[in-house]
Amino acid sequence: MQIWVNGALRGADAARVSVLDHGLTVGDGVFETVKAAQGRTFALTRHLDRLTRSARGLGLPDPDLDEVRRACAAVVEANPVPLGRLRITYTGGLSPLGSDRGDAGPTLVVALGESARRPDTTAVITVPWTRNEHSAVAGLKTTSYAENVVALAKAHGEGASEALFANTAGQLCEGTGSNVFVVVDGQLHTPPLASGCLGGITRALTVEWTGAHETTLPLDVLESAEEIFLTSTLRDVQAVHRVDGRQLTPAPGPVTAKAMRIFDERAGSDLDP
Numbered sequence: 001m002q003i004w005v006n007g008a009l010r011g012a013d014a015a016r017v018s019v020l021d022h023g024l025t026v027g028d029g030v031f032e033t034v035k036a037a038q039g040r041t042f043a044l045t046r047h048l049d050r051l052t053r054s055a056r057g058l059g060l061p062d063p064d065l066d067e068v069r070r071a072c073a074a075v076v077e078a079n080p081v082p083l084g085r086l087r088i089t090y091t092g093g094l095s096p097l098g099s100d101r102g103d104a105g106p107t108l109v110v111a112l113g114e115s116a117r118r119p120d121t122t123a124v125i126t127v128p129w130t131r132n133e134h135s136a137v138a139g140l141k142t143t144s145y146a147e148n149v150v151a152l153a154k155a156h157g158e159g160a161s162e163a164l165f166a167n168t169a170g171q172l173c174e175g176t177g178s179n180v181f182v183v184v185d186g187q188l189h190t191p192p193l194a195s196g197c198l199g200g201i202t203r204a205l206t207v208e209w210t211g212a213h214e215t216t217l218p219l220d221v222l223e224s225a226e227e228i229f230l231t232s233t234l235r236d237v238q239a240v241h242r243v244d245g246r247q248l249t250p251a252p253g254p255v256t257a258k259a260m261r262i263f264d265e266r267a268g269s270d271l272d273p
Contacts, residue, residue, distance in 0.1 A: 002078035004071040004110040017107050023091025026099055027144035030054035033233050034086040036076050045272050046201045057140040063090050071110040081114040118235050121251045123160040123242035127151045133167045133196030148176035166219040167196045179203035183227035183255045188212040202231040209266050210259050227253035237263045
């Protein structure tokens with residue numbers, strides 16, 4: 001594996017950052033995951049726009065997007081895979097121990113790992129922990145991912161691939177690495193950004209392409225929704241066949257199946273929508 005670290009490609013054994021990097025010591029960093037298929041990235045411009053928004057939200061300097069694009073191109077070329085997860089990580093860089101940021105400048109790492117196509121349907125669970133929609137980092141894609149690690153491990157322990165959170169108001173919010181859509185009375189809905197969810201790239205495209213409504217929803221909508229699906233960079237649109245102990249049949253249902261078809265067609269015709 002060839003990994004871009006601060007200006008150059010390096011072999012995996014030589015790709016290192018300091019143990020004092022702020023991204024490691026306090027999680028002071030942001031990241032993006034981009035789908036790379038057959039050597040081509042999808043929606044890269046949208047991902048880089050969000051990387052910049054997240055960096056600004058943390059008070060990091062704007063990333064040099066020309067350099068990030070060069071890094072992405074170099075990594076994709078150096079690591080040919082049929083389907084891959086291209087990970088862009090941008091941190092506060094070398095800093096003193098503690099929360100204060102140093103003045104050495106940010107760290108940029110770009111790596112690519114091979115992925116497999118997701119199944120058409122999956123199981124999810126709800127978890128007792130909440131997203132804080134009032135957090136200073138709400139809506140930012142930061143490297144502070146520990147609560148997602150804990151929740152996803154719980155999901156895997158219960159035979160599911162994703163865990164869904166409510167926010168502090170008891171409203172449906174998001175998954176550990178996905179956005180959630182529900183069908184109620186035949187209409188497609190997804191929580192608004194005000195719920196504290198991340199503004200997912202696939203979520204935004206799905207809303208644009210299907211006309212889904214952004215609606216404040218209680219968590220218990222999952223107990224009665226006619227259909228449920230997830231969206232994310234590597235899931236695209238993925239139907240849910242079980243939430244907690246509730247089975248949803250058929251899965252995918254008709255609204256989900258249509259959304260899957262629309263997304264596949266539109267994404268296939270434009271790699272940078």
